[in-house]
Amino acid sequence: MRIDIITVIPDFFASPLEKGLLGIARRKGLADIYVHNLHDYGLGRYQQVDDAPFGGGAGMVIRPEPVFACIEQLQAERGYDEVIFMTPDGESFNQKRANRLSGTGNLIILCGHYKALDDRIRQKLVTLELTVGDVVLSGGEIPALMVIDAVVRLIPGVLGDGESALTDSFQQDTLDCAWYTRPAEFRGMKVPEVLLSGHHEKIGLWRQENARERTLRRRPELLEKKNEEE
Numbered sequence: 416m417r418i419d420i421i422t423v424i425p426d427f428f429a430s431p432l433e434k435g436l437l438g439i440a441r442r443k444g445l446a447d448i449y450v451h452n453l454h455d456y457g458l459g460r461y462q463q464v465d466d467a468p469f470g471g472g473a474g475m476v477i478r479p480e481p482v483f484a485c486i487e488q489l490q491a492e493r494g495y496d497e498v499i500f501m502t503p504d505g506e507s508f509n510q511k512r513a514n515r516l517s518g519t520g521n522l523i524i525l526c527g528h529y530k531a532l533d534d535r536i537r538q539k540l541v542t543l544e545l546t547v548g549d550v551v552l553s554g555g556e557i558p559a560l561m562v563i564d565a566v567v568r569l570i571p572g573v574l575g576d577g578e579s580a581l582t583d584s585f586q587q588d589t590l591d592c593a594w595y596t597r598p599a600e601f602r603g604m605k606v607p608e609v610l611l612s613g614h615h616e617k618i619g620l621w622r623q624e625n626a627r628e629r630t631l632r633r634r635p636e637l638l639e640k641k642n643e644e645e
Contacts, residue, residue, distance in 0.1 A: 416445070416446045416447070416517075416519070416520060416521070416522070416566075416567070416570060417446075417447040417448075417449070417493070417520070417521045417522070418446065418447070418448045418449070418521075418522045418523075418524060418563060418566075418567075419448075419449050419451060419489055419495075419521075419522070419523045419524070420448065420449065420450045420451065420524050420526065420559060420563075421451045421453055421482070421485055421486070421523065421524070421525045421526060422450065422451070422452070422453060422526040422528075422554075422555075422556055422559075423452070423453045423454060423464060423477075423526075423528045423554070424528075424554065424556060425450045425451070425452045427556045427560075428448075428450045428556070428560065431560055431564075432448055432450070436564065436567065436568050436573055436574070437563065437564060437567055439573060440567050440568075440570060440573045443572060443573070445567075445570050445571075445572050445573055446567045446570060446573070448563065448567075451485055451489075453477075453481050453482065453485060454481075455485075456480075456481040456482075456484040456485045457481050458478065458480060458481065463478070464477055464478060464481045465477050465478060465528075465529050466478050468530065468531075472530075473530065474529055474530025474531070475529040475530055476529065476530055476531050476532060476533055477527070477528065477529060477531070477532035477533060477536070478533060479532075479533040479535050479536050482525065482532065482533075482536045482540065483536070483539075483540065486498060486523060486525075486540050489523060493521055494520075494521065495521045495522060495523050496519035496520055496521055496522060497516070497519065497522050497523070497542050497543045498522075498523045498525065498540055498541050498542045498543070499522060499523065499524045499525065499541070499542070499543045499544070499545055499562070500525045500527065500532075500536075500537060500541040500543070500544045500545070500555075501524065501525070501526055501527060501544075501545055501546070501547075501555030501558040501559050501562070502527055502544050502545070502546060502555070503546050503549070503550070503551050504544070504546065505543075505544030505545045505546040506543070506544060506545055506546065507545075507546060508545045508546065508547050508558075508561070508562055508565075509585065510565075510585035510586060511585075512545070513562070513565040513566050513569060514569060514586075516562075516566045517566045517567070517569035517570055522566075524555075524559045524562065524563070525540075525541065525555070526554055526555030526556045526558075526559050527554060527555040528553075528554040528555065545558070545562060546558070547561050547562070585637075587626075588637055588638070588640065589626045589627060589629075589630040589637060589638070590626060590629045590630045590633060590634060590637070591626060591629075592621075592622040592623070592625040592626040592629065593625055593629070595607070595610060599611060607621065609621045
C-alpha cells in the first residue's frame with residue numbers, strides 16, 4: 416500500500432511515521448507513506464497557498480492551484496484508488512470503511528487547514544470525504560493520522576498476531592469484550608473463572624456474551640443497527 420499525505424505542516428507526521436506500528440509497517444515494506452508539503456507547490460516568492468475568501472468573511476481559504484498541481488503530479492505517476500479529504504462535514508470514518516481502505520493499493524489524503532479550501536478542489540479532485548467526529552480541529556492532520564493508523568494496522572503482517580485485529584471493537588458491530596491477564600486475583604478482584612478453565616468453547620461463548628453486554632450498556636445503537644441490517 417502507498418499513502419501520499421498532502422499538508423501545510425509536514426513536520427507534524429515526522430515522529431508518528433517513524434515509531435509504533437506505522438514505523439514497523441514502513442520498515443517491513445508493507446506501507447509506503449510519503450508526506451508532501453503543499454507550500455512546495457505554492458505561488459510566488461513566498462509560496463502562497465491561501466487567500467481571502469470571495470464575498471468576505473473571517474479566515475483564509477486554500478487556493479486551488481497548489482492542490483491541483485500536487486495531486487495531478489502524483490496522479491501522473493500512478494493510479495490512486497481514492498483521493499481523500501479530511502473535513503468535518505464528510506462521511507463518518509468507521510471500522511468498516513477502514514477495512515475496505517486497507518484492501519486498496521494507493522491513497523492520497525488531503526489535510527485541510529485554515530478556514531476551508533476552495534470548493535473546486537472538492538468538486539474535481541476529491542473522491543471521498545471523511546470525518547472522525549462532530550468536532551472542528553485546527554487542521555486535517557490529526558484525523559488523517561487516525562485514518563492512516565486504522566487502515567495500516569489491518570494490512571497483513573503489520574500486527575504481530577493478525578487475528579488480533581479481527582476481534583477488535585466494531586469488527587462484529589459490537590464493542591470488544593473485557594480482557595484479563597496475570598495475576599488471577601489482584602486486590603480482591605478475581606478473573607472470571609471461565610477464563611481459567613481452559614475450555615476454549617466456553618471461553619469463546621463468554622467473550623461473545625460479555626461483548627454483547629458491554630455494547631448494550633455503552634453503545635446500544637450498534638446492536639440496534641445490527642438488528643436492522645439482519
